[in-house]
Amino acid sequence: MKEKVLIIGGGIAGMEAARQLQALGCSPLLVEKEHGLGGHVARWHKLFPDMLSAESLVTELEAGLSGVTVYRHTEVKSINRLKDSYSVKLSNGENLVVRAVLLATGFRLFEAAKKEEYGYGVYDHVVTNADLEAWMNGFPDERMPEAPRAVGFVHCVGSRDIKAGNSQCSKVCCMTAVKQAIEMRERYPQAEVYCFYMDLRLFGKKYEDFYIGAQRDFGIHFIRGRVSEVGETIDGRVQVKAEDTLLGKPVKVILDLLVLMSGMVCNPSASALAPQLRLEIDSDGFLRSRDNVAGILESGRPGIFYAGACTGTKTVPETLAEARAAALRIYQYLQA
């Protein structure tokens, strides 16, 4: 009989892990609290560094799920450990007994409104990175100006910010900001685009090329300084104040659109499940892995594994790689 594995979270990590487990001869059960699969990526427009369409990635992953039991609109109510398996109660009333559980609960975007000084939800033309991607995907957004002359990006919104409760770097936002800055400049070549950053953390393959391109080919202004406050002018535009720390002078600029690069925080569903399974929460609020070098996928509890952004901020390729690794790890666990 095929061994059942519960995968919590139908994002890209969950989908990829399900596909791999299915191929390894297990019987993955994928639980997703929303209707659509793909999580955050499904709402994204283009993925750096190759500007791959996010939709095509999700479609491709979804196509690999044939034969996998997918519970949509379903949440895990409770999980209890049996002798060498877990009994799971789903919100749709079903009870399952599975040999292993993979947490692929991912992340939640930091609520930009918490940074009150940036005026998200208060000013007419302040959006988040996710809002911008959704708009690029064709969802109308009345906060988006007609023909912007100036667009600003605020890096590290809710990241590396002890007062916002997150000391960690969200790692993907710098590159996302550079990508979105370029995309905005491509859409509105007459617009000046400003990126306000604390540090530019462009660590991945091709990221630096993007940065050079943004500087040289797109003339995007990079200003090293965190935005201190945002105000609204009489014509509803956004006035942004920061210090140009390299120049050593305060700067201000009036923009038609301000994009806040909301960081990643741990998905609250993961935090809710953690006590039931006696899983530890790390100092950054994400799930704590056995160790952060060779045991990222291990929870320290038998039969419970992690993949993707539930243990920390991850890029798409990292998440996919972890999902594959997790599938293999679970397979080995079931064999043993």
Add this chain to the structure above:
Amino acid sequence: MIYKGKQKIWSDYQKEIPDDHWFYARSCIRQNFFPASEKYFLEIGRNVLGRDICDTEHHTTCGGIAYHSDVIPQETAMTIVARQFALMTEMGYRNLVASCITSFGNYTEILETWREFPELEARIREHLWKSCRREFEKPEYLAHASDLMYKWRNDIAERAQYRLVNKDTGEPLDIVEHIGCHYSKMFPHKGVGGAEYPCVLSGMVESWGGRIVDYPERRHCCGFGFRQYLVKANRGYSVSNTYKKFESMEPFHPDGIITNCPGCPYFLDRWQYVIAEQTGKTYGRDGFGIPVFTYEELAGLVLGINPWDLGLQLHQTAVEPLLDKMGVAYVPADKYLGLNREDLLRPELPSVLKCF
């Protein structure tokens, strides 16, 4: 501006303010600058709304000015404040309301410090005992006088003789609110509406029929900044800060400014004269400035109190344009008459800023 967004933030920063029985701590400087404000706070609280507010001549400065000017150490400031608490305790009150924003900030900061460092509180108790043989209870509730006024705003609105509405057009008056820096910037949760979008003053203005102007430099300091003003060599910075605020609010053509701090109305009012003298620029219509009020003054006006009884003749920037818009009845000739109707003599008028 998305009003709903602001409302959401306001709902996050609600503050419990008991309705009655307050020990009132006056400000050092307000009685000189705006002498009727504190008087009318007590008038309105006690006589109009029938609340119990204790006002004693025994209390001193809170030490805030000296503390923020780096003249005295924090422990000294704390001991002074401890004595105020002792007075409050002795008078049988548990709620302290401060007239001054800096005092409010100072009390808040000291209470928070004591909460974090109880051993410091113990030491201060010892200091207080050694110095004046007094003991104190910490106030159960701490409020700024504007918090109370905010709480009473609807009671006042019910009794209003005038509203913050242009009597000719029926349009709400555009009012700029200026919150003192020490109100909630240090401890956002101690202020009504938090630090970024405080609603303590905007709530009053909206209750009384006015409309709030949200301009980009709303958060900016009035320019007092203690050492910025107190050291004459730095006064250029002080007036430059005020100038920056006026430049930012200018396109909105505000009809008046409401403030809740002792220094802010003073500097927003007096610096308009200095800016006018130095740059030739005025910010109101027809060469007038933008009238600046304390919340007590505005409440008094709304309640129909005679502007000259409210001490509005002590303002540098003429208040008459706003009185006229509201339709407040006043006798221009009485402006410079004392309480006993003795002639106070007319001041020399500025060369640029228009005044009566």
Add this chain to the structure above:
Amino acid sequence: MKDFGFTLSPSSAVSLDKVDSRLWHKLLETSPDAAVCISCGSCSASCPAARWSGMSIRKVLLALQRGQSVAPMLSCCMLCGKCTMVCPRGINTRKLILALCRICEKP
């Protein structure tokens, strides 16, 4: 004007949307690589003229983008080329300095 003993001091803030960046854009026409500066500061650190003049290509490029004056810094440059050697982004700093010395307004 009445003498108060103090005056309005000009704001030190730079309004990014109002800066005069003509010189910067003129420079970009001939030296597009000026845009890829990452302000690492190796140019300034290796500059032999820096100890006398505060010369720093990093600051020059930044100041140009913020509409500040740069000519005083440039006048001490000896064109030795160390900054070109150390620049991690391969910016041809000597070409850039010569171009600036040409197009700058007289200090």
Add this chain to the structure above:
Amino acid sequence: MKERFATGFDPFVIPFLIGMGFVLAYCAYGILRILFQLSREDRRRFLLSLVTPATALKNIWDIFCNCLLHVKLWKRNRLLGFMHSSIAFGWFMLILLGHVETVLFVPHRINLFYYPIFFNYFVAETDATLRGAALFFLMDFFLLLILVGIALAIIKRVRSRWFGMRRTTRPSFLDTIGLYSLWAIFPLRLLAESFTAHISGGSFLTIPMNWIFRQFFGNNLYMLPCWWAYSIALCVFMCVLPFTRYMHIPAEMMLIPLRNAGLRIRHPRKGFARVEVLSCPGCGVCIDACPMSADKANLKDCTVYLNRQIRRGNERRIREISDKCLLCGKCEELCQVGVEGPALRIAQREMRQYAVEPDYAAVDMAALREAASGSKVLYFAGCMTQLTPAVGKAFESLMHKAGVAYTWMDREGGLCCGRPMLVAGRRDAAQKLIDRNTELILSSGADTLVLSCPICYRIFTEAYHLPGVRVVHYSRYLQGLVLLGRLKLEKSDICYVYHDPCELGRGCGIYAEPRKLLGQAAMIAEAPQTKGESICCGGSLGSISLDFAAREAITRHALENLYASHADAIATACPLCLATFSRYANRPVRDLAEIIDRSSV
């Protein structure tokens, strides 16, 4: 020999006369203009040199060797040398022999300008022409020589690689006309003389051809048209000459005396520079010589194109070409005419106006004076050496081993030598630096100044005036220490290929000393292109506009040349070459001082 026509004239000579008249008038005007453009002092110097016997003789000798025999070209490429000298010298001999014939047989016609050129048309053979037979033979011989040369030229145009030239210039439209008319002149002369040979006589070439022609054509009908065609070809060539690269023929004859008079480029376009530009034959040797040619994008930026653009007055391109050049000097080294590519470019750069003038008033001279004082021997490492600390460190160690007390005057950083400013065309700024450094050195009380950077060394030898101070390159200085026995070297078995830095080799003529020194410390291999023909590393400060990425191909090209020596490692004596090569080299690159230090005991 007797005259055929009493008038001694035929209308077909008119085109020739027009062409000849035009070109002579043009050249006369040109010479006057150049003389006028020279500074008063230069003009005096030039005119004086013309009447100084030694220089006058040297002028004639140089013109004969270079313009006619192309000796320099022979040394470099025999086939090309033969091609050029066969045409130039052959043509010269035809003209000379034509005059000899005229003087010998019809002396009264020598005053007719065209007569010696068209001699064969105007004379008829008589019985007693033994003297003429020898001359006729020579005439045919030189004509044949020229024809061989022309044939080679035609082949070269199609297959330049056979002549060892990878790239050659693309002629302009007028150049093509000049070229074709030049090619046409001699075959037409052959035809004309062959058709006339049964009357005027001829030799081994013309007589048999005359016989063959008569078999087919039988009469004199074709004789006159051929002479017309010959004359017209000459006319066309001479009329277009001033506007084509063939202007180099008269211009070079002007350049040689000017150069021998010791004149230098003083103005970017006028006087000496003008003559140099006109003297460029457009042969394209500089294209292959130019290190920038490693990248196709730079093919049109070598000296031949600079000369062409200066002649056309294309300011944008002049600026582009002048700013791009690395100033390595290889084009000048290989140029047959001696066009000074680098100097010409620096002169163009000097035309530029600057709003910001350098001002070194803020320099703390007291601190620098302090740093420079203390010993008799001064070491000036230069700015670049700060980025290649191995050089300074090795030198310091050697001085320590040799027990020489010395002062490293710019150890903590100093003033630039001024060479980068100078080559950027900012002579005044460079002079300010030179003055300050001079003050520092003279006030230090030292009697020897040792330099390790060739960029510095060049300007110290060329533009500094340091009385009582011996300015010496460290290769020579270290060699001196070895000779004195203060340094002992042990030869290692590592084989180095020595790269001649441009500024040291071509710039200062120092080729032997570094090799001699290196030879005592290690094995030496030579690269295929070496010494005067060494290839610039690509890092040169000479170029203003070449960007980092554009230099890579140049560096790699230079490295390929060094790799071909199969040495284990690369040795050089320039911090800039060291840094540049190290970036891409697949084997160690070391400075001379470093190698000597490793081998010294």
